[in-house]
Amino acid sequence: MAGSKIMGGFLLLLGAFVCYQGLDLTLGTPNRPGPGFVPFGLGMILTTLAAIFLWQNRRRKEERRSAAANYRRTALAVGVLCFYALIVNWVGYLLTTFFSFILWLSLIERKAWIQTAFFACLASVAVYAFNVLFSVQLPAGLLKGILR
Amino acid sequence: MEQISGLLYGFSVALTWSNLLFCFLGALVGTLVGVLPGLGPAATVALLLPLTFKLEPVSAIIMLAGIFYGAMYGGSTTSILLNIPGEAASVVTCIDGYQMARKGRPGPALAIAAIGSFIAGTVGVIGLNFLAPPLADFAVRFGPPEYFTLTLFGLFLAAYLASTSMVKGLIMVCLGLLLDMIGIDPIAGIPRFSFGILPLQEGLDFVPLAMGLFGITEILINTERAMKTELVTSKVGRIWLSMQDWTEAKWAAIRGSVIGFFVGLLPGGGAVIGSMISYAVEKRISKHPEKFGQGAIEGVAGPEAANNSAATGSFIPLLTLGIPGNPTIAMIFAALMIHGVTPGPLLIVEKPEIFWGVVASMYIGNGVLLLLNLPLVGIWVQVLRVPYFILAPFVVLLCIVGVYSTRTNVFDIWVMIAFGIIGYIFRKLAFEPGPLLLAFVLGTISERAFRQSLLMSKGSPLIFFERPVSAALMILLLVLVGTQIIFLLRRKTQSINRFRGGG
Numbered sequence: 001m002a003g004s005k006i007m008g009g010f011l012l013l014l015g016a017f018v019c020y021q022g023l024d025l026t027l028g029t030p031n032r033p034g035p036g037f038v039p040f041g042l043g044m045i046l047t048t049l050a051a052i053f054l055w056q057n058r059r060r061k062e063e064r065r066s067a068a069a070n071y072r073r074t075a076l077a078v079g080v081l082c083f084y085a086l087i088v089n090w091v092g093y094l095l096t097t098f099f100s101f102i103l104w105l106s107l108i109e110r111k112a113w114i115q116t117a118f119f120a121c122l123a124s125v126a127v128y129a130f131n132v133l134f135s136v137q138l139p140a141g142l143l144k145g146i147l148r
Numbered sequence: 149m150e151q152i153s154g155l156l157y158g159f160s161v162a163l164t165w166s167n168l169l170f171c172f173l174g175a176l177v178g179t180l181v182g183v184l185p186g187l188g189p190a191a192t193v194a195l196l197l198p199l200t201f202k203l204e205p206v207s208a209i210i211m212l213a214g215i216f217y218g219a220m221y222g223g224s225t226t227s228i229l230l231n232i233p234g235e236a237a238s239v240v241t242c243i244d245g246y247q248m249a250r251k252g253r254p255g256p257a258l259a260i261a262a263i264g265s266f267i268a269g270t271v272g273v274i275g276l277n278f279l280a281p282p283l284a285d286f287a288v289r290f291g292p293p294e295y296f297t298l299t300l301f302g303l304f305l306a307a308y309l310a311s312t313s314m315v316k317g318l319i320m321v322c323l324g325l326l327l328d329m330i331g332i333d334p335i336a337g338i339p340r341f342s343f344g345i346l347p348l349q350e351g352l353d354f355v356p357l358a359m360g361l362f363g364i365t366e367i368l369i370n371t372e373r374a375m376k377t378e379l380v381t382s383k384v385g386r387i388w389l390s391m392q393d394w395t396e397a398k399w400a401a402i403r404g405s406v407i408g409f410f411v412g413l414l415p416g417g418g419a420v421i422g423s424m425i426s427y428a429v430e431k432r433i434s435k436h437p438e439k440f441g442q443g444a445i446e447g448v449a450g451p452e453a454a455n456n457s458a459a460t461g462s463f464i465p466l467l468t469l470g471i472p473g474n475p476t477i478a479m480i481f482a483a484l485m486i487h488g489v490t491p492g493p494l495l496i497v498e499k500p501e502i503f504w505g506v507v508a509s510m511y512i513g514n515g516v517l518l519l520l521n522l523p524l525v526g527i528w529v530q531v532l533r534v535p536y537f538i539l540a541p542f543v544v545l546l547c548i549v550g551v552y553s554t555r556t557n558v559f560d561i562w563v564m565i566a567f568g569i570i571g572y573i574f575r576k577l578a579f580e581p582g583p584l585l586l587a588f589v590l591g592t593i594s595e596r597a598f599r600q601s602l603l604m605s606k607g608s609p610l611i612f613f614e615r616p617v618s619a620a621l622m623i624l625l626l627v628l629v630g631t632q633i634i635f636l637l638r639r640k641t642q643s644i645n646r647f648r649g650g651g
Contacts, residue, residue, distance in 0.1 A: 007577050011319060018326060025333075025340055031607030033599045035333040035340055039326070046322040053315050074372040077544075078569060081364070084548060085561040093549075101541055108371060109537040119538060123545055136553040 008054035015047030076108050092141020093131065098124045151278050154496075158504030161206060162512055170207045171509045174214020175516045181215065182222020182238070183528045184543065189219035193479040205487035206502050210509040212483055213463070216476050217269060217510070220419055220456045221517045224261035225528050228254060228448070232366060237419030237455035239582065240427045244440060244447030251443050259387045260397045260445055261452040262521040268405035268453035269514040272460025275409050277507055280468050280496075292604065293611050296597035297618040299590045301625050302421060307583050314632055317583050320574075324587025325594070327352055334596045347559040356551045356564035357588060361581040363547045364568025367540050369575055387525055397449035400430050408454030412461025420582055422458030423451035460510060466491050467503055 021036070022043055028034025080103045088096045101120035105111045111119075131138045140146075161167065181189060193212050200208035223238030228245035241261065248257035290298075303325075307317030330341045331351025342348035389397070407429060408422035430450040431440045440447050462477050484491050489499055496503045521528075551560045571581055605611035613619045 003573075003577055007573075007579075021341065025338075029607065030602055030609075031605075033602050035336040035338055038595045038598065039329055039340065042322055042325055042329075046319065046326070049315055049319045049322065053319065056313075056315065070372055074368050074572070077368055077371045078565070081544065081548075081565045081568070085558055085565060088548075088552075088561070089558050097545060100545075104541045104544075105537070111537065119541075123542065126542075127545060127549060130549060134553070136549065137556055138549065138552060139558075 002057070004057040005054065008050055008057060011050035012047060012054065015043050015045075015050055018043030018046060073108050077104070080104050080108070088141070089139050090141055092143045093127060093138035094124050094143055095141065097127045154500065154504045155277055155508060157500060158506075158508030159511075161501050161505035162210065162508035166204075167207055167210055167505065167509065168512070170203070170211040171214050171513050172516055174211035175218040175221075175513050175520060178215040178218020178220075179222035179517065179520050179528065180531070182219035183225050183531050184539075189216050189476045193476055193483075200483060200487075205484070205489050205499075206505045208483055208487060209480060209502060209506050212480050213506055213510065214513050216480070217456060217459045217513060218517055218520075220459045221262065221265045221521050222528065223455070224265070224448070224452050225258065225521075225525065226532065228257045228261065229529065229532055232370075233362075237423050237458075238452075239420070240423045240451040241448055243427070244442070244444045247441065247443035248445065248448065253443065255387050256389050256393045256445065257448050258525055259389050259522065260393065260401070260449045262387075262518060262525070263389070264397070264401035264404065264449040264453040265456040265521070266514055266518045267401050268408060268455075268457035269460060269510070269517070271402075271405035271453075272409050272412070272457035273507060273510040273514065275457070276460055276464055276467075276510070280464050290617065291615070292597040292600035293615050293618040294621075296594060296601055297612055297621040297625070299594035299597065301621045303583070303587055303590060303594070304625055304628065305421060305425065308628065308632070314636075316579050320579055320581065320583040321587040324584035325591045327357070327584070328588045328591025329595070334592050335599055347557065352563060352588075353555060353560055354589065355554045356560040357567050358585060359547045359551055360564040360567025361571040361574075361585060363543060364564060365571030365575060365581070367544055368568060368572045370536065371540060387522055393445050397445045400426075400446035400450040401453040403429065404450035404453030405457045407450075408457035408459075409461040411454070412458035413464050419455035419458040419462075420586065422454035422461075424582075426450040426454035463506070467495055467506070 019040055020043075022038075022040025023036060025036030025039065026034040027036045027040055080100055083103065084096055084100045087099075091099075098120045101123045102116055105116040105119055106113070127138070130136065162171065178189065193215055200211065203211070220237060223233060224241050224245065227233050227238040227241035228249050231242050231246040233239045233242055245257045245261065248254065303321045307314060307321045326341075328351075330348055331339065332349065333340050339349045404423075404426040407426045408419070411422035411425060412419070427440075427447060427450060430444075430446045431437050434440065434444070434446060436444070459476075466477050466481055481491060484502075489495070489502060547564060548561055551564045552558070554560065574581055574584075601611050602609070611618075612622050
C-alpha cells in the first residue's frame with residue numbers, strides 16, 4: 001500500500017481518536033468551553049483534512065523509491081540513537097559517546113578502525129569538556145566517582 | 149528626544165569592555181550556530197542559558213540576543229552553499245540561494261544575504277528604538293479575540309505558504325496544535341493526552357521537538373543518501389554585488405526589512421513567517437516570477453532581510469509587553485526571569501540599562517555581524533568543508549547533549565528521536581514541518597485566547613467580528629480561504645474539461 005494512503009488512513013484514525021478523547025475530556029458548552037472543546041474541534045478538522053488528502057491521493061501512483069536511497073543506513077542511524085538513549089543513564093555519557101561513535105563510524109560510515117577510534121576519543125573528550133565547562137550535569141553512570 | 153537620550157544611555161552601557169565582549173561572543177556563536185545545520189538559535193540559547201547565570205543581566209541578554217540575530221545571519225551560508233538551512237528561518241533562502249550558487253554565483257548570493265541582513269538589522273533596531281513605546285500603547289489594548297485572530301491568521305499563512313499543498317500544511321498545523329495540547333489544560337488545569345505517562349503531563353518541550361524535526365530528520369535524510377559534504381562550489385569567489393544585482397535586490401531587501409519587522413511584532417510571528425511572507429510577496433510582485441526557484445537574487449534578499457528584522461522586531465513584544473513571540477525569544481524571556489527581571493511595559497522605566505543597553509548592543513552587533521559575514525565568510529565556508537561523516541555524528545551528539553541539558557531528562561532524548569523519525573516520514577511524503585512547529589509554539593496562546601473570547605461573549609463567535617483589529621484579520625482570513633477554495637475548484641474543473649476534451 002502506498003505511503004500517502006497509509007499516512008491518510010493514519011491521520012483519519014488519529015482525527016477520530018482525538019474526537020473521542022475530546023468527548024472524554026468533556027466538551028462543555030460554547031459559553032463555557034471545557035478542556036475537550038478545542039481538541040474535539042481539531043479532531044473534526046483533522047478528520048476532514050485527512051479525508052480530503054486521501055481523496056486527492058486516491059489515484060496518484062507513488063514514485064518508486066530512489067535508487068540512491070539506502071534505508072539500511074537510516075535504520076542503523078536510528079539504532080545508534082536509540083542505543084545512546086537506552087544506555088546513557090546506566091553507562092554514563094562518556095562511555096556511551098565513545099561506543100556510539102564507534103558504532104556510527106564503523107557500521108554506517110565504514111571507516112578504518114584507527115580513524116574510528118580517533119574520532120570516538122575526540123567526541124568523548126569534547127563532550128567531557130562541554131560537560132565541565134557548561135556544568136550540564138550529564139549522567140556519569142559507571143564512571144560516577146571518577147568524573148566530576 | 150526621549151529615544152535619543154535613552155539610546156545614548158544605552159551606548160554607555162553597551163560600550164563597556166565586558167558588554168562589547170559578550171556582544172561579540174553572541175554574534176560569533178550565533179553565526180557558527182547558524183552555519184552548522186541541525187542546531188537552531190532556540191536550542192543554542194537553551195544550551196547556553198546556564199552559562200549566563202553568573203553574568204550581569206544586561207550582559208546575559210546582550211549575548212543571548214547576539215546569538216539570535218547572529219544565527220539569522222549565519223543560517224544563509226549553509227542554505228546557499230549546502231542547500232541545508234542552518235536554522236529554520238533560512239529554509240526559504242535555500243530555494244534561490246542554492247540555485248544561485250549552483251549557477252556559479254555564490255559570492256553575490258552570500259553578499260546580498262549579508263548586506264540584506266545588515267539593512268534589515270538596522271531597520272529593525274531603529275524600529276525597536278523609536279516605535280516600541282507607541283506600538284506598545286497600541287498592542288496593549290489587545291484582548292483575547294485579537295490574540296486568537298492573530299495566531300489563527302499566522303497559522304493559516306504558515307499552512308498557505310507550505311510549498312507542496314494547502315491540505316498538507318493545514319494537517320501539519322492541526323498536528324502541531326494537538327501536540328501542544330499534551331500536558332495540563334491551560335484553563336481547567338487537568339491533564340490531556342498524557343495517558344498516565346508522567347513526563348507527558350508536563351507537556352512536550354519545544355527543544356526536543358524542534359531538534360528532532362529539523363536536526364535529526366536532516367541527519368537521517370542525509371545518512372540515507374550517504375551524503376558527502378555537498379558544497380556546490382569549492383571557490384566562493386568575490387563576495388560582492390554587481391550594480392545590476394544591487395538594483396534588482398535593493399527594494400526586495402527594504403521590503404523584506406519592513407515585512408519582517410512588522411511580522412516580528414506579532415505574537416507567533418517570527419523570522420520563519422517573515423521570510424516566507426517576504427518570499428511570497430517578492431514572487432507575486434515580480435515581473436519575472438518564473439525566475440523564482442531558479443536563482444532570483446530578490447528571492448535571497450527579501451527573505452534574508454525579513455528574518456533579521458523579524459528577529460529584532462520580536463524583541464518589541466518581549467521588552468514592552470512581556471510576551472515572547474517565538475521560541476528563541478521565549479528562551480530570552482526565561483533568562484530575564486531567572487535574573488529577576490520581569491519584562492513588560494515598566495521595563496523601560498525600571499530597568500533602562502537593560503532595555504536601552506540591549507537596543508544599543510544591537511546597533512553594534514549588526515556591524516560586528518557584517519564584518520563576520522562579509523570579509524570572514526571564508527572561515528565559515530571552511531566550517532562547511534568538514535567531511536559530513538564527521539559532522540553528522542557530532543551534530544547528533546550536540547543535539548543529544550543539548551536536549552538532555554535543557555531538563556536533564558532522558559525522556560526528552562526519546563522524544564527527539566521519535567520526532568526525528570516522524571520528521572523523516574513527513575519529509576518522504578512531502579509534508580513541511582514548519583507549520584507544525586509554529587502551531588506547537590502558538591497552540592497554548594491560541595487556545596487560551598479562543599476559550600477566553602468565548603467566555604467573554606457568552607459563547608458567541610461573533611466576538612471575533614465585533615472588534616476592529618480581530619474583525620479585519622478575520623475578514624482577511626476568510627478572503628484568503630475563499631480565494632484558495634475558488635482556485636482549487638477552478639483547477640479541478642479545468643482538469644475535468646481537459647480530461648473530457650482529451651477523451
